Amino acid sequence: MSKKWQKSVFFDIFFIFAKDNGMLTIVFRAIIIYVVVLFLYRLMGKRQLGEMQPFELVLTLIIADLATIPMAEVSVPVLHGIIPLLTLVVLHFVLAFLCKLSEKFSQFVSGKPVIVINPKGIDYKALKNLDISVDDVFEALRGSGYFKIEQVQYAIMETNGKMSVLPKSNFAPLTVQDMKLQVEKSTIPINIINEGKIVKDNLGIAKLDESTIQKILKKANVKRVKDVLLLTVDKAGAVYLQKYHEKYVTMNISPLGEVEE
Amino acid sequence: MTKWLWFKLVAVLALVGVIVGVCFLEDRMVKDALGEVNTRCYEIETAIQENGGIVNGEVASLVDNLEYEWFKKESGLCFLVNHKNTEQLGVEIVRLKTYIDEEEEIEFYVSLNIIKNYVETFQHFMGAGVENIL
Numbered sequence: 134m135s136k137k138w139q140k141s142v143f144f145d146i147f148f149i150f151a152k153d154n155g156m157l158t159i160v161f162r163a164i165i166i167y168v169v170v171l172f173l174y175r176l177m178g179k180r181q182l183g184e185m186q187p188f189e190l191v192l193t194l195i196i197a198d199l200a201t202i203p204m205a206e207v208s209v210p211v212l213h214g215i216i217p218l219l220t221l222v223v224l225h226f227v228l229a230f231l232c233k234l235s236e237k238f239s240q241f242v243s244g245k246p247v248i249v250i251n252p253k254g255i256d257y258k259a260l261k262n263l264d265i266s267v268d269d270v271f272e273a274l275r276g277s278g279y280f281k282i283e284q285v286q287y288a289i290m291e292t293n294g295k296m297s298v299l300p301k302s303n304f305a306p307l308t309v310q311d312m313k314l315q316v317e318k319s320t321i322p323i324n325i326i327n328e329g330k331i332v333k334d335n336l337g338i339a340k341l342d343e344s345t346i347q348k349i350l351k352k353a354n355v356k357r358v359k360d361v362l363l364l365t366v367d368k369a370g371a372v373y374l375q376k377y378h379e380k381y382v383t384m385n386i387s388p389l390g391e392v393e394e
Numbered sequence: 395m396t397k398w399l400w401f402k403l404v405a406v407l408a409l410v411g412v413i414v415g416v417c418f419l420e421d422r423m424v425k426d427a428l429g430e431v432n433t434r435c436y437e438i439e440t441a442i443q444e445n446g447g448i449v450n451g452e453v454a455s456l457v458d459n460l461e462y463e464w465f466k467k468e469s470g471l472c473f474l475v476n477h478k479n480t481e482q483l484g485v486e487i488v489r490l491k492t493y494i495d496e497e498e499e500i501e502f503y504v505s506l507n508i509i510k511n512y513v514e515t516f517q518h519f520m521g522a523g524v525e526n527i528l
Contacts, residue, residue, distance in 0.1 A: 176405055208477040216416055219409045226406045 158207055166200050169215055173222045185293060186243040192225050243292040250288035263290055274298060322365035322373065329359035329377075339366045341386075348392045349374065353382050420474040427467035428513045431483065434460040435510050438490075448494050448502050457490045483512050 173196070177189075185193065196218055203214035232239035249259045249270055260270065270288065273296035279285055284304040289297045309316050323339040324332050325346060336342065346364070353374050355361055363381075365373045370386035384394045434456065441452045464487055468480055486505045493502035 176402060210473055210475065210477075212416060212474055213476065216413060219413050223406060223409050223413065226402075 159204065162207075162211055163204050165211055166204050166214060169218065170196060170200050173218060177222065177225060187292075188225070188228055188242055192221055195221060246292060246297075247290045248287060249290050249296070250282065250285050252286060255282070259290075265290070270296070279304070317369065320368035322367045322371070324363065324365055326358055326361040326364035328363075329361060331358055339368075341366060345386065345390055345392070348390075349384065349386070352384060352392045352394065416474070423467075423470055423474060425517070427464070427471055428517055430463055430467065431460065431509065432513045434463065435506055435513070438506060448499050449497050454491075454494050457487070457494060461487050461491065479516070483509060483516075486512070 177192075199214055199217050199221075203209045203211045228242060232242055247259050247263055249256055249263070249265075255267065255270065260267065271282075273290075274280070274282065274285060274288065277296065277298040279298055279300060284300050285298055286301045287299040289299075291297055323335045325335055325339060325341065326332070331343075331346065336346075346358075349364065349372055350356075350358070350361070353376075355374070355376060360376050362375045362377045363373065364375075366386065370388070372384045372386060372392070373381060374384070375381035382394075384392055386392055438453060438456045438460065441450075441456055442448055445452060464484060468484060471480055486509045489505045490502060490509075493499075493505060
C-alpha cells in the first residue's frame with residue numbers, strides 16, 4: 134500500500150465519520166473559538182482581572198459569554214460568535230486609542246484616581262462619590278499591610294478599583310537608603326537551564342558559553358543537563374543550581390570564567 | 395513604532411476588513427439565495443396558470459429545480475445564517491413535491507405562499523434597520 138493511498142483512505146474515513154458526528158462538530162468549534170479568543174486576548178495585551186479598566190472588564194465578560202454560544206449551539210454558525218468578538222476587540226482598540234488621545238475622554242471612560250484618605254483623615258465626600266463604605270477602605274488598607282488609619286498619609290482609589298497607599302514617613306518600611314548602607318547593585322538572575330533544557334537565547338544575555346555550563350555541572354557533580362531542574366546565573370556571576378528532588382547549591386563564576394564554590 | 399505595535403495596527407485593520415467582508419458576503423449570499431427562490435416561485439405560479447393545475451411535468455420539474463437550487467445555496471448560507479432560520483424554507487419546498495404527488499392543489503398554494511412570505515420576511519429580518527438593531 135502506498136503512503137498516498139493510506140493517507141487518502143484515512144482522510145476519507147475521517148470525513149465520513151466527522152460528517153455524521155455532532156459531538157465532533159462541537160469539538161472543532163471549541164478549538165476554533167479557543168484559538169480566536171486566545172489570539173484576541175494576546176492582541177489586547179497582558180492584563181490581570183484586577184488591573185482592568187472598566188471597559189476592559191466589560192469586554193472580558195461579554196467575550197466569555199459570546200464565545201460559548203456557537204460552541205454549544207450547533208445551529209448557530211461559528212461566525213455569529215466570532216464577528217461580535219472581532220467587533221468588540223476593534224471597539225476596544227478604538228476606545229484605547231481615543232483614551233490616549235484625550236485625557237478627558239479617558240476620564241469619562243475609566244474615571245480618575247480619587248484620594249480617599251488625606252492628611253486630615255478620611256474624605257467622606259470622596260467615599261460617597263465612589264459609593265464605597267469606610268469598611269471597604271479598611272479592607273483595602275489591610276490588604277496593603279496597614280491596620281491603623283493613622284499610619285496612612287494618603288490612600289488613592291485607582292481607576293482599576295485598587296487602592297494605593299502612601300504611609301506616613303514614620304510608618305514607612307525601612308530601606309537601605311534610610312540606613313545609608315553601601316550595597317551591591319541588584320541583578321536579575323537569568324535562567325540558563327530550565328527543567329533539563331538549556332535556554333539557548335539566554336546564553337548570549339548571560340555572556341556564557343556551553344563550556345562554562347559544563348564546568349558548573351562538573352563542579353556540582355551533575356552528569357547530564359537533563360538532571361538539572363534550574364540553573365540561573367546573574368550578572369555578578371552568582372550561580373544557583375538545583376537538581377531534581379535535591380537541595381540547591383550556589384557557586385560563583387569568577388571574571389576569568391573559573392567556577393568557585 | 396515597535397514591531398508589536400505595527401503588528402497590532404495591521405491586525406486591527408485586518409479584523410475590520412474581516413468584519414466588513416463578512417457583512418458584505420452575508421448580504422450578497424442571502425439576497426442571491428432568496429432572490430433565486432423568489433424568482434423560481436413566480437415561475438412555478440406562471441407554469442401552474444399556463445398548464446391549468448399542479449399535476450404536470452413542467453411544475454414538477456420547476457419544483458425539483460427549486461429544491462436543488464435551494465439546498466445548494468443553503469449549504470453556503472449555513473456559514474453565515476442560523477440554520478434554524480432557514481430550515482423552514484427547506485421543509486416547505488419538500489412539501490411542495492409531496493403535494494404534487496398527492497394532487498393537493500390548495501395545500502400546494504399554501505406552501506408556495508409560505509415560501510414567498512418567508513423570503514420577504516427573512517429579507518426584512520436580515521437588514522440592519524433600526525427595528526432589528528433595537
